[in-house]
Amino acid sequence: MAAEKSPGARQPRRKLVAVPHPDGEGDARVAAESGATAADTSPRAPGDTAPEEPGADALRLSDVDEWGRSQHLRDILARLYDPLYEHWFRVEWEGFDKLPREGGALMVANHAGAIPADAPSIMHGIERDLGRAVYGLADDVFKRIPLVNLGWSRLGGVQAHPDNAYRLLREQQQLVMVFPEGSKGPGKHYSERYQLRRFGRGGFVQIAMRAGVPIIPLAIVGNEETMPIVAKIPTLAKALGLPYAPITANMLVLGPLGALIPFPAKMRIRVLDPVHLDVPPDQPRYSRSRIMDTSEDIRHAIQEELYDMLSRRHSVWTG
């Protein structure tokens, strides 16, 4: 079973002496201990709400939420990005109605292209057509670069820390997107296109288990061809502190402009069936084998789906 470890095991020794909790915090732990799966998708108890209710503080001047996301800036960007989404990438969804209208869910997808166009397309599509905010978990590379960190966080990017993911998914029941391949996906050579990399250490499965939310796999075709990497310069990457420094086909065709302009590959996003993890939430630890098996199953499912989509694709540009 996944839930063998006692919940106290993860409690660090930092707590000085027994802290009395009149009510609230204990509930979730007790429920978890008795193996109950109640509160699976329901938000937490009323006494246990988030410190910040966005918009509740009348003294605020901006709409930047605790994650750094601003709906106002998001709306401005949506107007700029929509033509790109509609006419450049001509994004098409399959199984869009499998996305939940409410409740937390963790979306995982394949990730590709030197500057990946998949993330903004998923976020834009869902925010526009489902009317829900999407938070994207990303590597701390984003947070280290001036201006990039600012844009990324205002548009819904969040540092990929387990605590952040838990709070978004469990306590706030948000839609969260993550690319388990990390930078290994976009950083791969064009000759390896649509070959999924290792899915990290399965951290995304553990997060979904703890948060008690389903995982929704997405398979994306077209992102590989938007900005294919034909060569890499490891010394430059090291000097700049980036995960990879590519020479892209775009640069060869368009010159310096190619560093930023993606090719108009037709992008197709298929939503797979949600994976419900049959374990109680809020456990301090889950079985490692169960995590790795689930992670591998999901990776396999996305890979199969990609092959299926590629076999049906007649042209990179028209789909």
Added chain:
Amino acid sequence: MGRRVLVTGLGSFWGGRVAQALEADPAVDVIIGLDTREPGVQLDRTEYVRVDESYSILSRIVQATQVDTVVHSFLVVDSNQVSPRQMHETNVIGTMNLFAAASQPDSRVRSVVVKSSTLVYGSTHADPVWFSEDTRRPAFPRLRVERSLLEVEGYVRDYAADNPHVAVSLLRFSNVLGEDIVTPISKALSLPLVPAVFGYDPRVQFVHEVDVVRAIMFVLAHDLGGIFNVAGDGLLPWSEVAAICGKRLAPLPPVGRKTVASALTRLGVDMPLELIELLTYGRGADNRRLKQAGFSYEHTSAGAVHAFAEAARLRGTVGRPRAYRYERDVEAFFRHSPAVVRDRGSGA
């Protein structure tokens, strides 16, 4: 019998404020305040004892006065305020001496409150948005003030483990703003142009100075014990903080933080390194544990900034009120002369 309370750092802003709050509490019989400096606020019945910075005579004082409660409010959390050596003496050696005194075999101490800072979480690119009391900091502490406070917390933990009968509360306070307190942040917000790090606009958190004293009094009254973050609700971007204060931002280079910090300090702008780090990556402390214990905040983060901005506008018109000046003989007269009629305090 009422409480007998020892307050460290009586001359500091917090020591004075806490002593005033204790004086208003009829359950407190005796208040003894220690510091190297004289108190900066008017106190009616607090006894002031001048000590050296590392509190070496503390064990004698604890023994002689039989205190049962210690409020350790004097930890240096601002690296520009004192030299590194002095910070070590005050924070680490001072705390060590305090706990040595409090753990004497015949000590009557039953309750200890230590005022620490959310600086112990650091501020780096790898941080979670919210630090709970149990979150392990992702990055190794590089700043001297962070290491100093972590060392202090080590002593606090040891003392709590060795003395299970004592309620030891460790309060980690967020950035304080309010009507009166002067910190590097309040100074930065009082400049014509507010310093910011180019390309970053981190979310920061504040706690109002009133809530700081209220939290200390709350923890004392309930003998809570444990670690608690004390921070206002909500995070707000630094640019918004400046906007609330009616100020524009002046960008600092996003590289060479150490050089920038020392250059600004030389120019007379109080910009410690830990503030530049905060203005780069921000920091949020989860305040739910103290709330669950029953505490409620009077101010949110944004509320604290508004309170500060309003006070700053008022000061811009009428100036700062004249500071209280401590006169040893006068104070001794009011406390000890038989000529003074005392109807409250320990004699009542």
